[in-house]
Amino acid sequence: MCGPRRPRGTYNPGVLTALNYLGIAAFAASGALMGVRKRLDAFAIWTLAVLTGLGGGIARDVMLGVTPPLSFKGWENLTVATATAAVVFFFHPQFGAVRRTVDVLDAFGVALFTSTGALVALHSGTSLFAAALIGVTTGLGGGILRDVLVNEVPLLIQSGEMVAIPALAGAGLTVAIDDLGGGQDWALVVGTAVAFGFRMLVMWRGWSAPQAPSDLWGTVAARVRRGGRRR
Amino acid sequence: MCGPRRPRGTYNPGVLTALNYLGIAAFAASGALMGVRKRLDAFAIWTLAVLTGLGGGIARDVMLGVTPPLSFKGWENLTVATATAAVVFFFHPQFGAVRRTVDVLDAFGVALFTSTGALVALHSGTSLFAAALIGVTTGLGGGILRDVLVNEVPLLIQSGEMVAIPALAGAGLTVAIDDLGGGQDWALVVGTAVAFGFRMLVMWRGWSAPQAPSDLWGTVAARVRRGGRRR
Amino acid sequence: MCGPRRPRGTYNPGVLTALNYLGIAAFAASGALMGVRKRLDAFAIWTLAVLTGLGGGIARDVMLGVTPPLSFKGWENLTVATATAAVVFFFHPQFGAVRRTVDVLDAFGVALFTSTGALVALHSGTSLFAAALIGVTTGLGGGILRDVLVNEVPLLIQSGEMVAIPALAGAGLTVAIDDLGGGQDWALVVGTAVAFGFRMLVMWRGWSAPQAPSDLWGTVAARVRRGGRRR
Numbered sequence: 001m002c003g004p005r006r007p008r009g010t011y012n013p014g015v016l017t018a019l020n021y022l023g024i025a026a027f028a029a030s031g032a033l034m035g036v037r038k039r040l041d042a043f044a045i046w047t048l049a050v051l052t053g054l055g056g057g058i059a060r061d062v063m064l065g066v067t068p069p070l071s072f073k074g075w076e077n078l079t080v081a082t083a084t085a086a087v088v089f090f091f092h093p094q095f096g097a098v099r100r101t102v103d104v105l106d107a108f109g110v111a112l113f114t115s116t117g118a119l120v121a122l123h124s125g126t127s128l129f130a131a132a133l134i135g136v137t138t139g140l141g142g143g144i145l146r147d148v149l150v151n152e153v154p155l156l157i158q159s160g161e162m163v164a165i166p167a168l169a170g171a172g173l174t175v176a177i178d179d180l181g182g183g184q185d186w187a188l189v190v191g192t193a194v195a196f197g198f199r200m201l202v203m204w205r206g207w208s209a210p211q212a213p214s215d216l217w218g219t220v221a222a223r224v225r226r227g228g229r230r231r
Numbered sequence: 232m233c234g235p236r237r238p239r240g241t242y243n244p245g246v247l248t249a250l251n252y253l254g255i256a257a258f259a260a261s262g263a264l265m266g267v268r269k270r271l272d273a274f275a276i277w278t279l280a281v282l283t284g285l286g287g288g289i290a291r292d293v294m295l296g297v298t299p300p301l302s303f304k305g306w307e308n309l310t311v312a313t314a315t316a317a318v319v320f321f322f323h324p325q326f327g328a329v330r331r332t333v334d335v336l337d338a339f340g341v342a343l344f345t346s347t348g349a350l351v352a353l354h355s356g357t358s359l360f361a362a363a364l365i366g367v368t369t370g371l372g373g374g375i376l377r378d379v380l381v382n383e384v385p386l387l388i389q390s391g392e393m394v395a396i397p398a399l400a401g402a403g404l405t406v407a408i409d410d411l412g413g414g415q416d417w418a419l420v421v422g423t424a425v426a427f428g429f430r431m432l433v434m435w436r437g438w439s440a441p442q443a444p445s446d447l448w449g450t451v452a453a454r455v456r457r458g459g460r461r462r
Numbered sequence: 463m464c465g466p467r468r469p470r471g472t473y474n475p476g477v478l479t480a481l482n483y484l485g486i487a488a489f490a491a492s493g494a495l496m497g498v499r500k501r502l503d504a505f506a507i508w509t510l511a512v513l514t515g516l517g518g519g520i521a522r523d524v525m526l527g528v529t530p531p532l533s534f535k536g537w538e539n540l541t542v543a544t545a546t547a548a549v550v551f552f553f554h555p556q557f558g559a560v561r562r563t564v565d566v567l568d569a570f571g572v573a574l575f576t577s578t579g580a581l582v583a584l585h586s587g588t589s590l591f592a593a594a595l596i597g598v599t600t601g602l603g604g605g606i607l608r609d610v611l612v613n614e615v616p617l618l619i620q621s622g623e624m625v626a627i628p629a630l631a632g633a634g635l636t637v638a639i640d641d642l643g644g645g646q647d648w649a650l651v652v653g654t655a656v657a658f659g660f661r662m663l664v665m666w667r668g669w670s671a672p673q674a675p676s677d678l679w680g681t682v683a684a685r686v687r688r689g690g691r692r693r
Contacts, residue, residue, distance in 0.1 A: 040619060040620075043627055063300060064298055067525055068525050068527075073591070073592055090678050093676070093678075093679065126299050126303070130304055133299075148379055156275075157380055164274065208272050210273055211267075211273070212319075212320050212321070215324045216321045293529075295529055361534040385611055390502050440506075441503060443552070448555065
């Protein structure tokens with residue numbers, strides 16, 4: 001990434017790179033498991049794993065004007081996704097109940113990509129606000145692609161999943177910690193941990209937001225009218 | 232947008248900005264109503280509204296090489312989409328029959344975004360032809376995203392909806408009026424009005440194009456052969 | 463494309479341009495036929511044909527930072543897609559069994575776009591690896607868009623279709639031949655022929671990859687345990 005444009009002190013890519021690979025692996029595993037669940041063959045599973053693992057980062061790079069995307073520049077990202085797909089292909093029963101495992105891996109991938117995406121954006125010179133939103137886009141892109149490709153409604157907009165809120169919290173924290181001088185490693189680790197922990201809490205407690213009220217206006221209007229009569 | 236590249240006289244962003252916010256609100260409302268119809272919870276409705284409202288503009292910016300996209304630079308676009316989602320969430324019954332209302336809001340959003348998208352493209356220095364097509368892409372992007380995310384066949388390619396033709400007409404008019412010196416405010420207003428009016432006319436009259444003929448070649452060939460025999 | 467960045471000898475666009483138009487026609491025909499099969503009306507068929515025909519090239523240009531995309535700069539690409547849609551609309555029964563024809567046209571389009579996409583990327587200055595991956599993205603983009611829009615699981619990840627592997631082979635060959643000095647026309651023709659021939663062979667022989675083994679770990683573990691007991 002961008003030595004000359006780097007405006008925020010020295011830049012040690014160690015933790016960023018490690019978390020990036022971990023995020024690719026988590027998303028690739030979620031894509032491969034989804035392929036196993038849909039009884040796809042080996043090549044289709046691999047294709048789905050690669051698209052899910054690399055999709056978010058490619059969306060991030062396109063939005064930052066980094067062309068061609070980093071995943072196309074080096075062989076590392078593709079290799080991580082391919083190796084993960086192979087592991088899932090052979091040992092998927094060890095991943096436990098498929099549906100729940102996809103959700104947990106998705107949560108982990110979202111948290112990692114949101115945090116790294118926000119930091120990459122910040123270090124390429126965007127505003128804090130833009131960095132947080134690009135982080136969220138990075139985190140959500142791969143999962144949307146995976147779910148749309150297998151023709152399911154994305155987790156992102158399923159009721160009771162609350163995917164975007166923890167991602168926003170993680171991205172905001174990452175950006176805030178880095179901006180306040182807390183150091184990028186802490187920014188990455190805390191942002192990822194909070195985004196993942198928040199979402200796991202949502203899944204564990206089964207928290208869900210209310211649906212739209214059926215007729216708020218009518219209820220309020222009736223109450224006002226009744227109230228008026230009584231006076 | 233972009234003072235130094237602006238090649239067409241002075242540039243007053245008033246009408247453009249107002250119509251842009253109106254377009255975001257129309258699309259966000261269509262996304263939120265779709266979420267209500269699918270019985271999603273509050274956060275999923277908000278997510279869908281934001282993606283539908285901002286999707287077209289993000290596609291436009293990526294195609295114009297404006298990175299990061301304008302929706303990520305300022306807080307205004309996100310705020311408009313969020314406020315619209317809140318209004319729809321609480322007062323959706325006041326929006327009338329959901330399916331028809333989504334269609335009308337979609338038509339309005341397409342018209343607004345097509346016209347503003349074409350003008351933004353033109354003022355960043357593209358050709359007239361490219362500006363019109365980028366306008367259409369801006370107009371159609373958000374609705375495609377909305378429909379694909381909730382796993383429905385996009386309005387865009389449903390029979391009897393004729394979405395792309397009014398958009399092309401509006402984009403062409405906007406570009407032509409601005410290029411012929413009619414002024415950008417007139418270009419925006421006329422382009423939007425024609426795109427919206429045309430599509431509403433299509434919906435109101437139930438106009439639809441024919442399906443593909445079942446065997447044109449066979450019919451013509453038979454007629455030619457019969458004609459040959461008679462001679 | 464882009465004279466000054468062209469690092470590999472003289473550049474004669476003849477074969478590249480011809481194959482590009484052929485690729486657009488193949489994908490537009492596959493999109494239009496899909497529209498006929500779904501009983502869409504004339505305008506929806508045209509919309510689907512244009513999106514399928516131009517989608518891959520637009521993805522390629524966005525990834526290469528070519529903005530606005532080439533399909534928006536000249537009228538040729540849109541015209542080729544429109545003319546193809548008209549031919550399919552009137553003469554679709556002459557295209558034979560629809561499902562198989564869509565698959566063959568898709569295979570042809572993937573092969574053409576993969577090869578031309580890789581060469582365009584290479585000549586705009588990317589690495590060999592990036593050029594091959596951008597070629598594959600160009601080849602697969604249009605078909606993904608077509609299948610997602612009509613709400614079907616993309617061919618790309620259907621079992622027994624093995625779409626990505628022939629595309630990778632074709633892209634790799636194109637890049638290798640051009641890099642080794644074989645000339646770009648040979649690179650295009652051989653890359654296209656191998657990608658198309660490979661995929662047709664897969665379809666003709668019905669080759670498919672295995673599904674994931676149901677419990678490899680358990681089987682191996684049991685064998686190891688039994689082996690241990692016998693000793």
